[in-house]
Amino acid sequence: MAAARTSTTISLPLASRLTTAVFSLMLGVFIIYGVGLSHSETLHDTAHDTRHSYGFPCH
Amino acid sequence: MLVKYLLATIVAGLFAGILLTPAMYVRNVPLILHAEEYEDAGGHEHSHDAAAPAAAAAESAAVAPHTHEEEAGPELPFGRLGNTLLINLVAGAGFALVTGAAALLLGRRITLQNGIYWGLAGFFIFNFAPAFSLAPELPAMPAADLAARQAWWLITVLLTAGGVYFIVLREEIWAKILGVVLIVAPHIYGAPEVEDLASPVPPTLASEFAVSTLATNLFFWVVLGTALGWAIQHYAASELDG
Numbered sequence: 664m665a666a667a668r669t670s671t672t673i674s675l676p677l678a679s680r681l682t683t684a685v686f687s688l689m690l691g692v693f694i695i696y697g698v699g700l701s702h703s704e705t706l707h708d709t710a711h712d713t714r715h716s717y718g719f720p721c722h
Numbered sequence: 723m724l725v726k727y728l729l730a731t732i733v734a735g736l737f738a739g740i741l742l743t744p745a746m747y748v749r750n751v752p753l754i755l756h757a758e759e760y761e762d763a764g765g766h767e768h769s770h771d772a773a774a775p776a777a778a779a780a781e782s783a784a785v786a787p788h789t790h791e792e793e794a795g796p797e798l799p800f801g802r803l804g805n806t807l808l809i810n811l812v813a814g815a816g817f818a819l820v821t822g823a824a825a826l827l828l829g830r831r832i833t834l835q836n837g838i839y840w841g842l843a844g845f846f847i848f849n850f851a852p853a854f855s856l857a858p859e860l861p862a863m864p865a866a867d868l869a870a871r872q873a874w875w876l877i878t879v880l881l882t883a884g885g886v887y888f889i890v891l892r893e894e895i896w897a898k899i900l901g902v903v904l905i906v907a908p909h910i911y912g913a914p915e916v917e918d919l920a921s922p923v924p925p926t927l928a929s930e931f932a933v934s935t936l937a938t939n940l941f942f943w944v945v946l947g948t949a950l951g952w953a954i955q956h957y958a959a960s961e962l963d964g
Contacts, residue, residue, distance in 0.1 A: 683728060698816060717858075717939060
């Protein structure tokens with residue numbers, strides 16, 4: 664279990680991870696908002712089947 | 723910026739998004755199309771004649787006096803399947819980025835071996851928990867105010883994510899209890915309810931849809947979690963090992 668390949672933690676310090684993590688989180692949240700929650704009619708109509716299938720509140 | 727890590731998560735998300743599309747077309751999309759026949763047949767007026775809605779739908783399609791917004795809507799011009807594929811690719815990347823970000827923030831590594839657990843956590847947070855009180859809806863089903871349901875959905879996802887963190891990744895007893903409280907709280911509070919349950923959509927379709935969407939999304943998340951583990955191990959391991 665001590666081998667690096669099977670480790671489930673990241674040894675990299677938080678300071679080195681933070682920028683990427685925050686950027687990734689904000690981009691992901693922005694995308695999920697656009698796909699699932701935005702009231703833009705174009706986005707709603709394009710994402711319609713995915714919204715219903717994914718269980719997002721729709722209509 | 724850990725560019726390889728970001729790219730690895732996006733690749734995994736796109737892969738899961740591609741596979742989600744045919745999975746949706748097995749059951750979910752046919753059920754949506756079936757429900758829309760009742761939606762087009764005139765939503766709110768309550769027909770007791772089973773044959774009437776379909777006939778009315780055919781009529782309205784031919785004459786088009788009340789063209790439904792979705793048929794004339796300003797969706798992107800790639801066709802129904804193309805649009806859904808595009809959205810699934812984007813959505814897959816979005817959920818992958820959020821999952822990857824969570825692991826990075828928590829200092830945890832998603833691997834091929836534990837990827838399925840990250841996927842199951844994502845399914846529980848984004849699909850299963852919200853669906854427990856706010857079942858996946860078919861078009862034309864009666865539903866409470868959209869903004870209220872979206873707010874409840876969002877809060878439930880956030881609380882459930884917090885709950886999963888406290889239960890799975892913290893050792894303390896108080897954390898386990900707090901986790902359960904966070905997960906249960908939005909369901910005790912209750913999702914926005916609709917006043918009139920009368921629906922033009924047959925209940926059998928609705929129940930089939932609720933189950934088929936959960937199964938489809940479980941598939942999506944298992945693929946996404948596993949793909950995340952694989953992609954991060956193969957493309958980003960050098961970055962994480964510093």
